[in-house]
Amino acid sequence: MExxxxxxxxxxxDEYSDSVLYAKLSRTEKDKNIREEFLRLSQIESKHARFWYEFLKARGIEVKKPEINRMHELSIRILRKLLGPGAVASLLELGERSAVxxxxxxxxxYSDKLSSEEIEKLKEVILDELEHEQFFRESKKSFHTENIRxxxxxxxxxLVEILGAVTGLSAVYTTTPKLVGISGVIVGVAGSLSMGIGAFISVRSQRQVNEALRERMKVLFKISPEKAKEEIKERLIEGGVPEEVAENTAEELAKRGEGIVELLAPEGNExxxxxxxxxxxAYLLGVIxxxxxxxLAPTSTVALPFSILLAGTVLAIVATLVSILSGISIKSKIIEMVTTGLGAAFxxxxxxxxxxxxxxxxxx
Structure with a gap:
């Protein structure tokens, strides 16, 4: 119960804070449609906060007006300025997903401890949160926020790879820090090119695979609808759907013909x-x-602690930002990212x- x-x-x-946040975002947002949507979301979150307020009052709990997380609000504003509305939509979607x-x-x-009315209201809250998540997901498509990842x-x-490289080299070239720095830059440029090429090949390959699958399914629907139905069924079973349910679902989906192709192999916009x-x-920025x-330092021994401090601080900032905006524990995320990075360096x-x-x- 406790x-x-x-x-x-x-x-x-959380709901009270989100209501205030969306209201403030609506006052500063220039896009009319997004501004109106933020205002609507603020009103819905206010309704959710009222539900939890009444829920607690009904159990004799004194409810005080919560303090607003100013860091959360500041992070949103900074992101909005630096990366635009798409970044905000992307990260707010994570928060809504976490709430769901x-x-x-x-x-x-706790369903056995809730009244039937409370269960129904909580279901409505969940549906509202799902709708919010859908709104932010749709908003992302206009701003290419798939690249936030x-x-x-x-x-x-x-950060992590070059910190590891220069730390290892510091143990060898203790009196020639510029040699360590230049080596780090060379490795960083090579790593940046490698990462960029890897991302290019990965995204293109995924799109080509999806295109090939779409073409194959279109051919199947035209030549052998029954074969297409069987393939849909197999995919559903592979996804954990019971065979009987997969059979009925595949039959219904197959009736949609080529329209189902987008469901099986959606066309990505990345x-x-x-x-x-x-x-x-971004990799090169992490190298700096x-x-x-x-x-700047006279020896590698002097440079090493400052290198670790700078890299660790940036890792902590990134971890904090992601945590605040996605609802993950700040402490655990910072510990995770900083310890893995510094552990690799050690x-x-x-x-x-x-x-x-x-x-x-x-x-x-």
Missing amino acids: EMLKLAKKFYK QKYFRYLTE DLVLGMNDG NEVRSALYTGI FPVLPYF LSYLFGRLMEGVFHVSTL
Whole structure:
């Protein structure tokens, strides 16, 4: 019971905060359609907050007006300025998805402690959150936000990989920091090109696979509808659908003819050139932070702690930003990203010391 009420208090705070956030976004958004939608979402979130308020009051819990998370609001505003409305839509979608999952778990776990009226209202809340998620997903399509993933992953890889490289080299070239820095830049440029080419090939290959599948399904529907129906059934069964349900579903879907092709192999709008550029440039940005101290410090030993500090700080900032906007625990996300990055650097340093001890590289 105590855990149930604790979660309800958190849900009330989250819904209240989201209502205020959407209201503020509506006042600063220039796009008329998005502005009106933010205002509508604010009103719906306010209704959700009222549900949790009444839920707690009915159980004798004193409900205080929650404090607004100013960091959350500031992060949204910064993202809006730097990356545009698409980035905001992308990350708010993550938050709505998280809310749906939390509410569904709450409904499943505590359904025996809720009245029938509360169950129905909570179901309405979940449906509203699903609708919000759908809105943000549709909004993303206008702003090419599929590349936000490329941006985050590219920078993270650049930080972690180059931090590991320069840390390992620091153990070998302790008195020549510029050599370490130049080596880091060379590795970084090579890594950036490799990551960009990898993203290009990955996106193009996925689109080609989907195009081939769409063409194959179109041919099947024209030549042998029964064979197409069997293929749909097999795919449903592979996805975990019971055979009997898959049989009936495949039969209904097959009646739609070629229209079902988009469902089986949707046509992606991700551009391989844009994906490659986002990934490669973000990787290079990640390279700057661990490499910079080696061009300024007198020795690699002096540069190393500053390199680690800079890279660790940027990793923590990225982790915090993602956590705040997606509803993930800030502490656990920072620990995850920083410890894995610095752990890789530590192992690289040990490996560098091993190479120096075995081959005496610094004397070559």
